Amino acid sequence: MGKVTGFKEFERQDESNTPVAERVKHYNxxxxxxxxxxxxxxxxxCMDCGIPFCHSGCPLGxxxxxxxxxxxxxxxxKASWLLHSTNNFPEFTGRLCPAPCEKSCVLGIIEDPVSIENIEKNIVERAFKEGWIKPQPPKTRTGKTVAIVGSGPxxxxxxxxxxxxxxxxxVFERDDEVGGLLRYGIPNFKMEKGIIDRRIAILEAEGITFKTNVNVGVNYDANQLKDFDGVVLCGGATERRGLPTPGADADGVVQAMDFLTQQTKVVFGKKVENQVLATDKHVIxxxxxxxxxxxxxxxxxxxxKSVVNFEIMPKPPGHRSPTTPWPFWPLQLKTSSSHEEGVERNWLINTKEFVKDAKGKLIALKTVNVEWKMIPGERPQLIEVAGTEKTWPCDLALLALGFTGPESTIADQLGIDKDxxxxxxxxxxxxQTNIPNIFTAGDMRRGQSLIVWAISEGREAARQVDIYLMGKSDLPTKNQAGDLVAL
Structure with a gap:
């Protein structure tokens, strides 16, 4: 694979970025x-390593x-054909995946790993440019109908x-555009939305029907899903985690996803009432x-005016931690392009209070430094460090704390078991859920996870639905070693 001596001759080269002063003026x-x-x-x-651990690092194989x-x-x-044989949307993963494949690359033991993600992105972009990616509708139809709830990956x-x-x-999507969190939860400067639109055009040309503004369980009776022969629930994990902290109801404490969604909608000329803006504000x-x-x-x-970032966990080391040796996902400091654009990062810090004025507007945050006490056999304990209390000026606090799980609306209406x-x-x-013809995949099944896991689960769930409907399936799956097989 590759050039036998290539990894000795060539150093890793990544894409560069336009200067910060230029790129912060736009959302592209x-x-x-x-x-x-x-x-x-x-x-x-790629070093002809004999046993390529990148396969096991990649959930898609x-x-x-x-x-x-x-x-x-x-x-x-040929590269495009190989890439698409296991990954429906490499243009998404090539931009947004944290690349666990690279962290398990054998070359990464001694040098910088192969730039797999960037190669992947360039393969698919070349394929679109050359017109190699074309609609491939099925030659025959089975007569079976399937509903997909959620249009994320x-x-x-x-x-x-x-x-x-x-x-x-x-496919039913509750928002006004297809794509799930890819559409509004990912800023345009990380992935322009035309990347989604060109793929959706392919899917529509292949015969898939998309229905937007359909919120199953709210403006569409979940029981209507019974009209379909099979159902796949892919609604994601969208219940956002809050903070049980005094003053969290202040005007100016905002969920991150609301903030990001509003801005992306504005970029595309959509009307957003009372948009939350960071303009001239102290943001935490x-x-x-x-x-x-x-x-x-x-x-x-x-x-x-200023941007500060709080993290309650310790600052990760600059290099792979001995606690997460190769080929495991490393505990290691990540500095994104957004961090490079200007932010004060703080670790081991906990918010004690959101301070508001007489009108209920956020004006400050009170914090304390913390440390984690590790006790063998027990959960780590969070200990406050005496004398480290501090008050930070703050007009806008954005809660980027992840998600606790999926919304329960559909499960409650249809009697689907939850873990x-x-x-x-x-x-x-x-x-397969406890209701035989209803399946679930992605974050709705596994909890908040990676885009590459979502695509993998969507593919594998489709195979199981096909087997349920037809008794067998020619759709591919992957075994535990990551090899592509058709059982």
């Missing part, structure tokens, strides 16, 4: 692509050494796979994950 993507010659070198770094080799050979169309993957099997697929983002990073980038684009974590209960690999 700002990466500067590598040349084709440089991408060929990057594909050549992508054939990574194979498409790297095709890039090395200049066989871009899990729902879209399930829809395309089931449509390929010949079933008539309808509580939560150090990707959503928190997105809030930092958006706040800077809106012209915040101890409030997720819709279905065995991994089977995806």
């Amino acid at each position: 993507e700002f990466t500067i692509p590598l040349s084709e010659a440089e991408l060929t070198k990057q594909g050549s770094r 992508n054939l990574i050494p194979d498409f790297n080799h095709m890039v090395h050979q200049g066989e871009w169309q 899990a729902g879209l993957a399930a829809a395309q796979q089931l449509n390929r099997a010949g079933h008539t697929v309808t 983002v509580i939560g150090g994950g990707d959503t928190g990073s997105d809030c930092v980038g958006t706040s800077n684009r809106q012209g915040a 101890a974590r409030s997720n819709y209960k279905a065995e991994y690999g089977k995806y």
Whole structure:
């Protein structure tokens, strides 16, 4: 795979970004692509390692050494075919996935790993540019109907796979546009929405029907799903985590996803009443994950006076922690492009109070430094550090604390069992709920997770639905080693 000595000859090269002062003036993507010659070198770094652990790192089981080799050979169309054989939407994962494949790359033991994610993105972009990605409607129809609830990556993957099997697929989306959190929860500067639209156009041309502004269980009776032969629930984990902190009801304490959704809608000319803006405000983002990073980038684009980020966990090390050795996902500090645009990051800090004025408006946050006490066999204990209390000026506090699980509306109306974590209960690999013709996949089943897991579960759930409807399936699956097989 690749060039035998490629990893010795070529260093890893990543895409660069336009200067901060330029990119914060707009909401478009700002990466500067590598040349084709440089991408060929990057594909050549794949080191013919014998046992490619990148397969096990990738929930989709992508054939990574194979498409790297095709890039090395200049066989871009073959690379696209290999990539799409396991991944319906590499244009999404190539931009948004944290790339667990790279963290388990064998080359990463001694050097910078192969730039798998960037190669993936360039393969699919080349494929769209050359016109290689075309609608592939099924040759025959089975007469079976399937409803997909939710048009995020899990729902879209399930829809395309089931449509390929010949079933008539309808996707219900409660928002006004298709894409789930990809549409409004991911800022446009991380993924422009035309990337979604061009793929949806392919899916529609293949025969999939999309119905927007349909909130199953609210303005669409969940019992109507019984009219379909099969159902796949892919509504995601959308119950947002709050803070049980005094003053959390202050005007100015806002859920991160509301803040991000509003701005993306405004970018596309949609009317948003009472938009929450960071303009000329002291902004504090509580939560150090990707959503928190997105809030930092958006706040800077809106012209915040200052942006501060709080994280209750310790600051990760700059390099892979010994507690998470290769090929596991590393405990390691991540600095995003949004962080580079301007933010004061703070770790081991806990919000004690949201301070509001007489009119209920947020004016400050009171915090205390903390430490974690580790006791063998017990849950870690959060200990406040005496004498570290501090008051921070704050006009806008954005809660980027993740999600606790899916909304229960559909489960309650249809009698679907939930697990101890409030997720819709279905065995991994089977995806079937306690109601035989209703399946579930993605974050709604597994809880808040990665886009690559959502696509993987959508694909695998589709196979199980196909087996349920037809008694067998020709849709692909992957075994535990990540190899593509058709059982």
